[in-house]
Amino acid sequence: MLIIQLSDSHLKADPAGVYRDVEVEARLISMLAVVAGYQPDLIVVSGDVSDDGSLASYQRAAGHLDALGCRWVWLPGNHDHPATMAEVRALEPIIHLAGWQILLLNSWVEGEEGGRLGRQQLAHLDAQLAGEASPALLVLHHPPVSVEADWMNEIGLEDREAFWAGPGRSDHLQAVLCGHIHHEMTCLHQGVPVMSVPAIAAQFVPESQEFAVDSHAPGGFRLIHLGVDDAGQPRLSTRVEYVPVQQPG
Template identity: 40%
Template sequence: MPRLIQISDCHLCADPDARGRRGVPLRQFEAVVEAVNRERPDLVLITGDISNDDSAASYALAGRTLDTLDAPWEWLPGNHDVLEPMAAVRPLATELTLGAWRLLLLDTHVPGKPHGELGDEALEALAGRLAADASRPVLIAMHHPPLAVGSAWLDAIGLRRAEAFWRTLAPYSRTRAILCGHIHQAYLGRQALEAGDVTVYGCPSTVDPFLPGSEGFAVDPVARPGYRVIDLDGDALTTRVERVDFSA
């Protein structure tokens, strides 16, 4: 049974000792990667916001840390990321295979903006990819959530034109779930489509967890960094969130 692990929102800086709100982001990231190795994954995916300062050095730090994984890894960009230095460390994949599953990686980042978007060209390409192979189950990964998560400030910077995204998915019944980053918290939502419900999963950040349900920006004072484990058994998907203790 293939195992995928999702890591998200690392917010690393060029300075490895730079501090975040609740510790040193690199140290927290290293603790998460160490815990992920114990899960024995077949693939690790980082769903955006690798860097916090746009620096080539931050991506190099991330790459060196991720190379300590005992599994292949890939990443996709978030709103804080810059494609050129990111791709210089690890080119951006668009589709992966894990067991019987197709994993489609979507780029929702809009340069210089906090919100996400998939334009007409990207949606047409997605429809073509889905139509090209209707036999295998599909898992989609993207940075920005395509549903409201219940926090006013996060929902204001989520995926724009989400209704167009859902219209694109509607004819294709093999899409089982969507993994997203951006919201720094565990999340589960569902979108009803004619072909069946699609589940949306959010992932904890490796740094500052956001307080669920908040009107304005707020860090959760008690939640710990974490990651999401996804096990793929035939057409079935099971998932859980794990939290990691770290030294500040």
């Protein structure tokens, strides 16, 4: 089974809208043209679909994704408006595919750039991991780990310690996917791989202690191959594919 993760398209109500020198709608269309060649079983968009939370931006994003003819889901980032997203496409909390459970969390907090899962959502996550033995892939917008940039950690996942304190993280959770940081990152936390993906829109400079953008850096998407072997053991392999940026004009 092939899942493709996309993130941080930052579409605007205006189809010609620009985010940090990148024409985001054209960027999304060109990215999806490459994605289509892989014929994924599922596309997961891990937040900041919109930059302004407008209904028009979600409608156009959904139209572009629908045109691929495969199943897709999305979850909100800090720039999104979850209620408006749900008017266009429901926010699904869990998907079962090929012997795996794919858990989609909502780290959006109204009026804040940082994220939080909250006690209720963490309790539901704990119950799900304790109640189902199938391998789990978890997706959220804000990274549940510290990154090598102080400014980003200030707007990261506020309750990341509570997230990792829950039962079953090492037993059933095979990997965590996130967005928000606008570049590729992979680390291991409590034995669990945590991976981000490049943005569809402009990229942030990795390990910069102050906010910095590299609008010439290529965007990309993550390919995740999931399976279960004959002995019932989960199998996961992944890589990022980069797609060059086309500058305005």
